[in-house]
Amino acid sequence: MPESDSELVEAEAEETAGEPLVRRSDQLGLGPLGDYIGFHLRLAQDASFRNFVRHTGRRDLRPGRFTALLLIRENPGITPMGLSRGAGRDKSTITPLLRDLERQGLIERRPVPTDRRSHVLALTPAGQTLLDELCEHAARHDAELDEIVGIENKPAFLAQLRAIIERLG
Amino acid sequence: MPESDSELVEAEAEETAGEPLVRRSDQLGLGPLGDYIGFHLRLAQDASFRNFVRHTGRRDLRPGRFTALLLIRENPGITPMGLSRGAGRDKSTITPLLRDLERQGLIERRPVPTDRRSHVLALTPAGQTLLDELCEHAARHDAELDEIVGIENKPAFLAQLRAIIERLG
DNA sequence: GCCGGTTAGTTTGGCCCAAAACAATCGTCG
């Protein structure tokens, strides 16, 4: 009976003292990624995004909605195309966003007499109220970022982000 | 015939010397957004993302795929969950991503004998070849970012991004 | 051995986003 029913045993010899077959997920190497600005930019933006949502508590009002409402308030007479450029989003992204905001009674679209293709956007009273509330959350959220970066470093940090935004247009 | 067929004319009196009805899109105000780190983080990440795609030329291989391939190469024996944590993506995002990479013949999934729930990921030769090519594009892309930020500022800049990632994790 | 809590991976549903195709309108130039 020396080797009656053993056939698939040798496959495990690989494990001895060599690398483990399965890599534990808490000791990963990043390779070149560890030094890439782009990679860290992505992770930092994700973290900031999630923190914003955590602050507002409402999952239905993401940064995109907030940006839209704020730009509408700050720029009376803005059109969807203006909003698209100001928010850095494609116009095809703006259409359903405005449709939702309008359906929720937060904004109004008014026809503009000089150009029948376009229309002008404005906050409703409900929209202003909601925006005021969101602004508080956003301010607290960004104050956290200020603290992490360090107030004294903020101007330089913002300048670097702006340089990336402009030079890579 | 002093006023034979004119009735809807008075509506235009509003335009005189007051604010224009329609805001031109090249002179937008940002309000509080102009000082928000989060807002600039989002725009910078968008710009970096688009620049990466521009460098590779291929619209089907976004940064997410690149990150996955690189982490698989850098961490032999990595599992989908490890990849999820390393790349900072939800595990439900990883599933279709791996399915596609496998269908394209770029990666392999091997069963792991000690845990029948999981499997181990590995690059195929085709995957290695493609990754090598992508690495060149990625290096050039990130070198642009280095230049924009300024090599002497890069360590501090990366440290600030990492601080955001960790403290808001 | 078995049972409750945990973990790996998949599926489903929903939002955000962009590219491309399209209709309506505008401006201009002849």
Place this chain on the structure above:
DNA sequence: CGACGATTGTTTTGGGCCAAACTAACCGGC
């Protein structure tokens, strides 16, 4: 005036991403 190119906004299509619900498998204690 009238035609042509540019611009506004919508729709369609396709992808990435997340959260929650689900299945299968693991692991601990009893």
